[in-house]
Amino acid sequence: MPRYRLLIVDDEPRMTQVLGILGERWGYEVRTASDADHALRELHDFPAEIVLTDLKMPGMSGDELLNQIRSRHPETPVVMMTAYATVKSAVDAMRNGAFDYIMKPFENEELRLTLERAAEYARLKQDNAYMRRELGLRYRMDNIIGESEGIHNVLRMIERVAPTRATVLVTGESGTGKELVAKAIHFRSARATGPYVRVNCAALVETLLESELFGHEKGAFTGATRTHRGKFEEADGGTIFLDEIAETSNNFQAKLLRVLQEGVITRVGGNANIRVDVRIVTATNRDLEEYVQQGKFREDLFFRLNVVPVHIPSLKERPSDIPLLAEHFLKAAIEEHDLPPKRLSEDAIELLKSHTWPGNVRELENTIERAMILSPEQVITAADLWLPGEQNSTGSSGHQRRLAEGQASPREVHIPVTILDKPLGGFLDEMAKIRVLHALDRTEWRKQEAADLLGIDRATLYRQMKKFGISGS
Ligand SMILES: Nc1ncnc2c1ncn2[C@@H]1O[C@H](COP(=O)(O)OP(=O)(O)OP(=O)(O)O)[C@@H](O)[C@H]1O
Ligand SMILES: [Mg+2]
Incomplete structure (x- = not known):
């Protein structure tokens, strides 16, 4: 149990003194105040979890103090004490949001139990508020x-x-x-x-x-x-x-x-x-x-x-969010797939910013994830994004451009760009095939270099080419 702060308010010094001693004995950190104004000042630097106050006091009454506390510290339970406990004043206090009331004179045990209930209530309120704050923050900050x-x-x-x-x-x-x-x-x-x-x-x-x-x-x-x-x-x-x-x-x-x-x-x-x-x-x-x-x-x-x-x-209407989102999805993919860290090249970021994103953030997320998995190097280039490039100023994405310029292998035409839409079964093979083709393309079909790039030996590369129906040229 944490030590709870208890503020005791009563205009009779003997009363606050006795209650203070009892409170300390029961494990509370106690402060006392001789009137309501004093109590409100105390609450500034002594954020009490529980307030125990007399109802009838000169100056501001216990009722009024209750109202003030309710508006400034709505979660703090306030226990009222009264010597003139007509049912009415007690009920009024409860209706105004007092946590409980206790009639003077009272048994110590009665007070101890009342304070314990108030402490339990304060703890629940705190847990709830804490949980809400945590959840809220997580959704605000990360998501x-x-x-x-x-x-x-x-x-x-x-x-x-x-x-x-x-x-x-x-x-x-x-x-x-x-x-x-x-x-x-x-x-x-x-x-x-x-x-x-x-x-x-x-x-x-x-x-x-x-x-x-x-x-x-x-x-x-x-x-x-x-x-x-x-x-x-x-x-x-x-x-x-x-x-x-x-x-x-x-x-x-x-x-x-x-x-x-x-x-x-x-x-x-x-x-x-x-x-x-x-x-x-x-x-x-x-x-x-x-x-x-x-x-x-x-x-x-x-x-x-x-x-x-x-x-x-739509994402197109707020391109300034794209680099931030891309960075976020890069990190997510690294965590999810246990990949080595990679970063986006300048031209990749430019391409991302100029793409029109009909599928909005989801499309961006998929694009980054795919590039993370398929790009053979630490730096993800524009070509690694496999974006259809009609909409951007460079005219087309890397592989389409090289294809148009006759530098790329026509085999690439068969590479599905929408690979993430496919069922998982064929997906892994397809992915491996694309990686192989990609590596071959990068190295202008020099097998040893391609194998090095993929981190496999030449024989394995040949086996994979055969398996995927890629004929070495
Ligand atoms: N501002 C954003 N920050 C981080 N991730 C985002 C953001 N906007 C969308 N996403 C991610 O993009 C994907 C699509 O988001 P979501 O499913 O909420 O879209 P939607 O508007 O419901 O789409 P649909 O109409 O197709 O159902 C999710 O993986 C989501 O986490
Ligand atoms: Mg939806």
Whole structure:
């Protein structure tokens, strides 16, 4: 048990003296104050975890002191003592947020137990606040990378809206980080220690989506062999993230609207209203307002969901974030794949900045990861990025340019650029094949040099070339 600080406030010096001795004996670090003003000054450099105060004092009363402490240190439990304990004054104090009250004269043991409960409460509050701060910080510091004005706006919005219960609609192109934002909102809210539940609305047909979200009663439909709690019940006390909300049917939208209006759900096949305390965050990469105009999305639901809109700009609109993000993903890949550290060359960074990124941050992440794995050297060059280069000023990426200039082997034409979209099975072979081709290309097909580059011997290189159907030229 840590030593808790206890501030004792009473206008009777004999009283503070006796209580002080008791408090010390029970293991508290004690300070005393003879009136409320004095107590507030003490709290400045003695941030007490617990305050024990008399109710009736000359000058500022214990009630007033309680109010002051509640507004400045809302988490600090305040225990009131009173000699004139009419039920009313005690109840008033409790209603004003006192932690507990105790009537004078009292037994030492009674006071000891009351203070112990207050200490336990202070400890819980601290743990909670600490955990929330930790989680919040982690999500702020590590996860949402960027220093552009656009990202700063998003971070500011998150900060402002997270502590509230407001429904948030996150919009942005695919891969801009909508899910990251949803999580940040949850983990920076008072619900951080409650559940965070994500549902991809596009992944399920209407009927399944309904039973997934609202649950179902036993026998509600064929195959419903037992009662099933839905995601809304699972998320009680926390946050539900409804991803791809635009892809839902009109019928489903009507049901969701009811949850928002009434705060209750009904399981499929049931009729009991189940009250849920859930904060709703939704996301879409569609233009929901356009969907509303086209009659594909209910207008009333749109207004309910769009209480606070958070829009994430596309990566193209904030190229200044690219080097920072690239650096972040480089580090992540090094950790994940246990690779030696590598860095990006100047021209690689330039190419990254000029690419248009239709897949936004996700595409950048994949590009960096691929380059980390495939680049044979410590410095990742523009060519190692395997980006289609139509959009950038150099005209094309390294291998396409060399190909055009007749310097590269035509075999390269068959190298898939979208290798990360492939299933894992063929992926590793494909990756090895690309590495071999890459090394051969770099060394202008001098086998010994290519083998050295790959860190294998010549015989192994020949075996791999044979295996991958690369004929040595
Ligand atoms: N600002 C950022 N900082 C760090 N990583 C990011 C950032 N934005 C996105 N990412 C990463 O990019 C990937 C895509 O992000 P996310 O899944 O949140 O996108 P999305 O907007 O939900 O995309 P979609 O519409 O395709 O579902 C994730 O791996 C995420 O961690
Ligand atoms: Mg997403």
